[in-house]
Structure formats: C-alpha cells, structure tokens
Amino acid sequence: MWIITLKALRSTLMKLSTNKKNRDKIKATGRKFFLLAACSLFVLVFCLGMASVPSPKVHIRKLKNGHYQLIVDRKPYIVKGVCYNPAPISQNHEYDWWSDPNRPWLIDGKLMRDMGVNTIRIYQTHENAEEAKQVIRDLYTKFGIRTALGSWLGFWEYPCPFYGDKRFQNRVKNEVLKMVNLYKDEPGVLMWILGNENNYSCLGQVNPWSNEEIDKEPDPQKQKAMRAKIYYSFVNTLAQEIHKIDPNHPVALGNGELVGLEFAKQYAPDVDLVACIIYRGKTFGNLFRSLKMTFDKPILLSEFGADCYDAYLKKEDQNMQAFFLESQLRQIYENLANNQEGAGNCIGGTIFEWTDEWWKHDESNPDSWAVHDTDSNWSNGSYYFDIKAEGNKNMNEEWFGIVALSKELENGLNKRIPRKAYYVIREFWKNPQIKNKIKGKRIK
Amino acid sequence: MKKLLAVMAALILSLPLCGLAEEQAADKLKEFVVYNDKNAKDNHFIPSGWMGDYGDVKINDQSADNPHAGTTGIQFIYSAKKAQNQGWAGVYWQNPANNWGNKKGGFDLTGMTKLTFWARGAKGGEVIQKVMVGGIKGTYPDSASVEMGPIELTDTWKQYTINLAGRDLTYINGGFGWTTTADLNPEGVTFYLDDIKFEADPAIKPEAKKQEGMPFYVYSDRSSAKNHYIPAGWMGDYGDIKYDGSSKEDPYLGDTCVKIIYNGKKAQGSGWAGIFWQNPANNWGTVDGGFDLSKATKLTFWARGVKGGERIEEFKVGGIMGEYSDSDSAVIGPVILNKEWTQYTIDLKGKDMSYVIGGFCWAANVDNNPEGATFYLDEIKYE
Numbered sequence: 001m002w003i004i005t006l007k008a009l010r011s012t013l014m015k016l017s018t019n020k021k022n023r024d025k026i027k028a029t030g031r032k033f034f035l036l037a038a039c040s041l042f043v044l045v046f047c048l049g050m051a052s053v054p055s056p057k058v059h060i061r062k063l064k065n066g067h068y069q070l071i072v073d074r075k076p077y078i079v080k081g082v083c084y085n086p087a088p089i090s091q092n093h094e095y096d097w098w099s100d101p102n103r104p105w106l107i108d109g110k111l112m113r114d115m116g117v118n119t120i121r122i123y124q125t126h127e128n129a130e131e132a133k134q135v136i137r138d139l140y141t142k143f144g145i146r147t148a149l150g151s152w153l154g155f156w157e158y159p160c161p162f163y164g165d166k167r168f169q170n171r172v173k174n175e176v177l178k179m180v181n182l183y184k185d186e187p188g189v190l191m192w193i194l195g196n197e198n199n200y201s202c203l204g205q206v207n208p209w210s211n212e213e214i215d216k217e218p219d220p221q222k223q224k225a226m227r228a229k230i231y232y233s234f235v236n237t238l239a240q241e242i243h244k245i246d247p248n249h250p251v252a253l254g255n256g257e258l259v260g261l262e263f264a265k266q267y268a269p270d271v272d273l274v275a276c277i278i279y280r281g282k283t284f285g286n287l288f289r290s291l292k293m294t295f296d297k298p299i300l301l302s303e304f305g306a307d308c309y310d311a312y313l314k315k316e317d318q319n320m321q322a323f324f325l326e327s328q329l330r331q332i333y334e335n336l337a338n339n340q341e342g343a344g345n346c347i348g349g350t351i352f353e354w355t356d357e358w359w360k361h362d363e364s365n366p367d368s369w370a371v372h373d374t375d376s377n378w379s380n381g382s383y384y385f386d387i388k389a390e391g392n393k394n395m396n397e398e399w400f401g402i403v404a405l406s407k408e409l410e411n412g413l414n415k416r417i418p419r420k421a422y423y424v425i426r427e428f429w430k431n432p433q434i435k436n437k438i439k440g441k442r443i444k
Numbered sequence: 445m446k447k448l449l450a451v452m453a454a455l456i457l458s459l460p461l462c463g464l465a466e467e468q469a470a471d472k473l474k475e476f477v478v479y480n481d482k483n484a485k486d487n488h489f490i491p492s493g494w495m496g497d498y499g500d501v502k503i504n505d506q507s508a509d510n511p512h513a514g515t516t517g518i519q520f521i522y523s524a525k526k527a528q529n530q531g532w533a534g535v536y537w538q539n540p541a542n543n544w545g546n547k548k549g550g551f552d553l554t555g556m557t558k559l560t561f562w563a564r565g566a567k568g569g570e571v572i573q574k575v576m577v578g579g580i581k582g583t584y585p586d587s588a589s590v591e592m593g594p595i596e597l598t599d600t601w602k603q604y605t606i607n608l609a610g611r612d613l614t615y616i617n618g619g620f621g622w623t624t625t626a627d628l629n630p631e632g633v634t635f636y637l638d639d640i641k642f643e644a645d646p647a648i649k650p651e652a653k654k655q656e657g658m659p660f661y662v663y664s665d666r667s668s669a670k671n672h673y674i675p676a677g678w679m680g681d682y683g684d685i686k687y688d689g690s691s692k693e694d695p696y697l698g699d700t701c702v703k704i705i706y707n708g709k710k711a712q713g714s715g716w717a718g719i720f721w722q723n724p725a726n727n728w729g730t731v732d733g734g735f736d737l738s739k740a741t742k743l744t745f746w747a748r749g750v751k752g753g754e755r756i757e758e759f760k761v762g763g764i765m766g767e768y769s770d771s772d773s774a775v776i777g778p779v780i781l782n783k784e785w786t787q788y789t790i791d792l793k794g795k796d797m798s799y800v801i802g803g804f805c806w807a808a809n810v811d812n813n814p815e816g817a818t819f820y821l822d823e824i825k826y827e
Contacts, residue, residue, distance in 0.1 A: 382765035
C-alpha cells in the first residue's frame with residue numbers, strides 16, 4: 001500500500017513539471033524523496049518486526065558494570081518476598097491449603113501487601129492446577145504479589161533421588177515441564193526455582209545417592225565431583241528445555257549455600273540465576289563476592305531469616321528476630337545493582353518464612369503439631385544471642401514466622417499476629433537504610 | 445511589615461547556620477567523660493554491669509586514697525574467691541545502668557579517637573585481663589567492640605590508652621569495662637581507676653590489622669613461636685579424641701608433629717568429631733580475633749594415617765560463624781589418608797581471607813571409620 005502511494009505521488013510530481021529543467025529538478029527531488037521514503041519504510045517495517053518480538057516479560061539484565069537486575073515488565077524489580085506454606089496449627093506440610101475453603105492466601109495476601117511484600121516463594125505446586133492458578137491469580141490481581149514457583153526435583157522421594165538414573169531424570173523432567181506448561185501464561189508467575197538444597201545430596205550429606213559408575217570410583221572426592229556433574233548437568237538440561245517452551249520467565253538453580261557452584265559453573269551455564277538458602281546470622285559475609293568469583297550469576301536469597309525464640313533464656317524474643325532480619329536486608333540492598341559498595345549481583349530475597357509452622361520440630365508425632373515446640377534440633381553459631389543454649393541448639397524451627405499463629409480462629413483460620421519483624425521490615429522496605437541506623441544520644 | 449519580613453528572612457536564613465554551629469560544636473568536642481569524680485556532672489556511664497564472680501568484687505567509687513586528680517577515684521577489690529564459681533569477674537560502665545543491650549541508650553561518640561584512663565595497683569603487679577570499650581551485645585548492640593590487655597599495674601598512677609580511631613562509635617552503651625581472672629590474681633587484687641574519658645585526638649590513626657606475611661603457620665612444631673592458632677575447638681564426640689601436639693613418631697619435618705587418635709565410640713552420641721585450630725582459643729566467633737591472611741593463595745599440610753585408608757571427611761579453613769565470622773571458608777574432602785606422608789592443598793584463590801579465626805580444621809565420622817582412626821598432621825601453613 002505504501003509503495004502504491006509513493007508511485008502516485010511521484011507521477012503527480014512528474015505531471016506538474018512544465019519544462020525539462022524543472023522536470024530534471026523534480027526527477028532528482030523525486031528520487032531523493034523516494035529514497036528517503038524507502039528508508040523510512042524500512043525502518044518502520046524493522047521496528048514493527050521488532051515489536052512483534054517483545055522482550056521477555058521477566059528476565060535478567062546484565063548491566064555494563066557487570067551488575068545484574070531482574071526486569072519485570074521492562075522495569076527493575078527487587079524481590080521483596082516471603083516463603084509461603086501456611087500450614088495451620090495441628091496440621092503438617094501435607095495439609096492442602098490450596099483447597100482450603102477459607103482461602104488463607106486472601107488473608108495473608110492483604111497483610112503481605114500492607115507490609116510491602118511483592119513476591120511469595122512456593123516450593124512445589126499443587127496437584128490441582130486450577131486451584132493453584134486461582135491462588136496465583138488472586139495474589140497477583142488482588143494484591144500485586146507475584147509467585148516464584150518451585151520444584152523439589154524429586155529430592156524427598158524415598159529412598160533417595162536417583163539423579164544418576166535416566167528414568168528418574170525423565171520422570172522429574174516431565175513433571176517440571178508439565179508445571180511450566182501449566183503456569184507459564186499466568187501473569188502472576190515470576191520465575192521457576194529448580195531444587196532447594198539438592199546439592200547437598202551430591203556430597204552425601206542429605207539424601208545420598210549413587211550409581212554403578214560412581215560406586216566403582218574409590219576416591220570419595222572424585223565421587224563427589226561425579227555426582228555434582230550429573231546433578232548440575234541435569235538441572236542445565238531442565239533450564240534449556242524450559243527456555244524452549246517459556247522464554248518469559250527466568251530459571252533459578254536452587255542451592256544450599258554456595259556449595260558445589262564451582263561445578264555448576266561448568267555444567268549448568270544455562271540457568272539464569274541462583275536461588276540460595278543462606279543462614280549466616282547478621283551478615284552474609286563474603287557471599288556475594290564469592291559467588292561472583294565462583295559462578296557469575298545473579299542471586300536470589302531464596303531462604304534467609306531468623307527464628308524468634310531465645311533457646312537460652314527460653315522465651316520468645318521478637319527483637320532478636322527483627323534485629324537479624326533487618327541486618328540481613330541491609331546487606332541484600334547493599335548488594336543490589338548499581339550500589340558501588342556491593343557486588344551488584346543480588347536481586348532480592350524471600351524471607352523464611354511467612355507464618356510459623358507448628359509441626360516441624362517433631363514431624364512424625366501428630367500430637368505435637370498442636371503444640372508450639374520450644375525445643376531446638378540444630379545449632380548455628382551465627383545466631384549468637386542464644387548460642388549458649390543447652391548443647392548449643394539454638395535454632396527453633398517452629399518460630400521462623402514473621403507472622404505468628406494463634407489458636408484463636410478468625411474467618412475460619414488461625415488468627416495472624418504480625419511480629420515485630422513484620423513492622424521493622426515494612427519500614428525498611430519503605431525507606432531502605434543500608435547503614436545501621438541505631439545511634440546513641442548525640443553528645444554535646 | 446517590611447521590617448517584619450526582613451526579620452523573618454534573617455531568622456530563616458540563620459536557622460541552618462545555627463544547626464551548623466551545633467554540628468560543629470559537637471564535632472569539635474574534645475572529650476567525653478566516663479568517670480571524673482564522684483557525683484561529677486559529666487560522668488556519663490554507670491558501673492552497673494557486674495559480670496562473672498560479681499560476689500568477689502567490691503567497689504568504692506569515692507575513694508579518697510590518693511586519687512589521680514580531683515577528690516576521688518574508684519577503688520576495686522577483687523577477692524578471687526569464685527563466689528559464683530566462674531573464676532573471673534569484671535564490671536562494665538553502662539548507659540543507662542544495667543543495660544545489657546536490651547534497651548536503647550548509649551551515646552553516639554563519633555569523632556572520638558581514643559579512650560584514656562589512669563590506673564594503679566595497691567601493691568603493683570596486679571593483672572587486669574583486659575579493658576574494653578563497647579562490646580555489649582543484645583538487641584541494641586554496641587556498634588564497636590575494642591579490647592586491650594592484659595595490663596600489669598604498677599603501684600603508681602599510669603595512663604593507658606585504647607585506640608578507637610576508625611571504629612564505628614555511633615552507638616556505645618558499654619563505655620568502659622574491665623575483667624580479670626582468679627588464675628591471673630590467685631590472691632585477689634586491689635586496684636584504682638580514675639579519669640576515664642573518651643578523647644578526640646586527631647593524631648591517633650586507626651590500628652589496622654596488618655596483612656600477615658607468608659608462609660604463616662598454623663602448626664610448625666611443638667612450642668614453636670610460629671604456631672598462630674590453638675587446637676581448642678573440639679567438636680562432636682570430643683570425648684573420642686586424643687590430641688598430642690608433640691608427637692615424636694616420625695614427624696614430617698622438625699622434632700614433632702600432631703598425632704590424633706579418634707576412637708569412634710560416640711562419647712557424646714554425635715557419630716563424628718573434629719578439631720578447629722582457633723585464634724584466640726575457644727573462639728567460636730564470639731570475640732574479635734584471628735588474622736588477616738589476604739596474601740595467602742593456599743593452605744598446605746602434610747598428613748598420614750597409621751594404617752592408611754583412614755577417611756577424613758573434611759579439612760577446612762575458615763567457616764566459623766558467630767558475631768565475628770570468618771570472612772570466608774574453603775574445604776577439601778573426603779580424603780583417604782595414605783600410610784606415607786602426603787601433602788594436601790586447600791586452594792584459596794579468589795577467597796576472602798582477610799579475617800580468619802578458624803585457621804584449620806579436620807572432621808571425621810564413625811560411619812566411615814568404624815574402628816576409629818589414628819593419623820598425623822604436620823607443617824600446616826598458609827602460603
């Protein structure tokens with residue numbers, strides 16, 4: 001159509017010419033005009049062509065200074081998230097909250113929005129896709145909260161995840177791709193997180209696995225390397241397959257600490273970012289720079305936080321939890337893109353966790369799920385306030401919520417009681433202060 | 445009306461200047477007193493934080509017995525009788541009184557570069573284990589923790605200085621403190637303190653932790669002055685471990701080597717055991733210590749098993765996590781030991797070794813050593 005119009009214009013110009021000189025001038029002018037119009041047309045077509053291939057909805061952008069940003073709908077996005085598994089009192093992790101007629105995510109979503117949360121992390125999707133989609137949609141449309149969807153990658157399967165077995169790999173791959181196909185068009189989906197702390201199984205620390213080839217290797221260090229190669233190569237294959245069917249969401253490698261990422265650098269180059277579980281007390285230490293040296297990918301702190309029970313004084317201490325969380329958030333912000341003092345590779349984090357889970361301490365004993373246990377199962381010296389607890393066991397699994405649960409019911413759900421950390425984080429997100437803001441009285 | 449406007453304009457313009465003047469006044473403050481004299485108006489902290497065997501401590505904060513200046517000094521009598529069975533005692537000056545970091549108080553002492561105090565012993569020879577500024581933890585922790593000591597007192601007044609240059613003094617609740625032990629003073633001590641104050645001395649420069657030269661030994665030989673870490677951090681089934689730091693059984697180099705016997709009997713029921721070499725001893729990240737080993741690119745050590753085939757799950761450097769965490773960690777393992785001395789290397793390239801409390805560590809478990817393991821270590825050093 002454009003060409004027809006241009007031809008008509010040129011013909012008109014020619015008809016208007018009265019003499020040779022003018023005709024020559026008009027001819028020359030016409031040629032120039034034609035050339036200009038053709039170029040414009042080319043640019044227009046090129047732009048239209050570009051417009052038909054929009055940039056991915058969510059993607060990682062590497063800046064010129066080597067820093068990383070998560071881009072969502074063309075804008076930088078800092079993940080202000082929480083890990084979400086709202087098991088009510090008396091229930092354990094198997095509780096099907098997705099089907100709960102009281103729809104806990106609506107109560108929680110409002111509280112989260114008011115706090116400033118923009119993301120939840122879910123470790124594994126629900127079997128009923130329609131219900132899961134409804135949760136994701138509700139959180140996004142009603143509260144603007146996006147969902148990072150995860151898969152355990154069969155990590156908890158009995159007796160162990162056989163990553164060295166192709167049949168096991170194929171089954172897990174099919175499950176993951178099914179998840180991606182089911183949810184990739186949900187506007188509320190933010191990213192895919194593959195695995196959690198599965199890398200520890202390569203070291204034989206948790207859910208150890210092997211195969212015939214590994215068993216033949218006498219050197220345990222080489223065995224470890226062989227397992228890491230198998231596992232991270234598998235995750236890389238998953239990342240490649242996901243990218244083929246969903247270019248709009250990044251793929252994160254879930255990882256415990258930075259353990260094994262030297263292998264990931266070699267065998268999992270196609271993951272877009274790492275999602276690390278880090279419990280290092282008030283500081284992440286050298287985490288961000290160390291990652292840059294080991295495996296230069298952006299990092300989401302997909303689990304971090306602190307419990308609010310002082311195992312030494314044997315009483316709840318909300319100040320302690322708020323202190324650690326605020327300190328951790330300061331470090332996260334210090335290492336976001338374009339902060340010269342940081343590594344520039346952090347994109348935010350999802351705090352562990354939204355609500356307490358009363359089943360965790362003694363998970364095989366259903367009677368204990370209705371009791372808020374104050375015993376601790378493990379020790380971590382970096383949470384030093386209560387490290388003098390008996391046996392140095394200071395980490396209280398059932399007390400990590402930034403929102404406490406009450407036995408009192410409200411709208412059919414355990415009443416939510418925000419802890420001090422809720423308010424401290426809300427204020428931090430409103431006005432992030434990277435430096436410690438506690439100051440003494442000014443001396444005069 | 446014009447006059448009024450002019451006055452208002454002048455006032456508005458002068459407000460920032462007033463603020464500036466106040467800032468400058470604060471910035472130019474030369475000293476800030478912890479204790480001057482009994483009931484002095486400029487005493488800013490209270491000696492309320494009694495620690496350890498507090499029953500062994502007596503205080504007289506208006507001692508007229510030869511004060512250094514003014515009319516009074518502070519007399520402390522520490523009896524070393526272990527009233528609370530602790531073996532040590534001490535006192536913190538706090539603001540407000542009894543503030544162990546559970547409430548907001550303290551002062552922003554930015555601009556001060558040192559704390560000075562005068563001290564003397566009743567007889568001379570009294571040993572103060574350490575003196576401190578800051579270091580109180582809790583929900584409102586001090587922004588700095590600085591320690592100095594031990595100090596051996598004389599029977600005449602002497603001034604001591606704690607360097608605070610470069611420290612973050614934005615929140616100091618523990619203005620000053622001292623501790624000492626019954627081991628250092630078995631007969632107890634009487635000593636005096638006076639004129640404790642922060643000072644803004646521009647001539648004081650930060651005491652940087654110097655980068656240590658290489659090689660830097662964890663263990664060289666028994667009693668070697670080159671040994672920088674102490675094998676004090678026994679972990680897991682510590683009852684299963686026997687440690688001999690002066691074994692003469694075929695050392696790799698020098699007179700002695702380290703011999704470890706791990707019997708795998710699960711004395712504490714853990715199923716594993718290990719030892720961390722720390723600085724200072726027993727430092728699980730609870731106190732500021734360690735070394736700046738930024739120049740190190742690797743740690744090497746020699747090891748052998750008594751039979752060969754002993755499996756050590758990890759050899760590690762760094763990784764102690766606490767209030768003062770190691771700046772990084774690196775690990776190798778599992779390692780199957782040979783019967784002959786073999787050198788092993790932990791690669792530190794790209795690691796941040798600027799702050800290392802945990803100089804070296806091994807850990808083994810009973811699953812892989814059902815009969816236990818006896819092994820030797822020697823020449824553990826950063827290079």
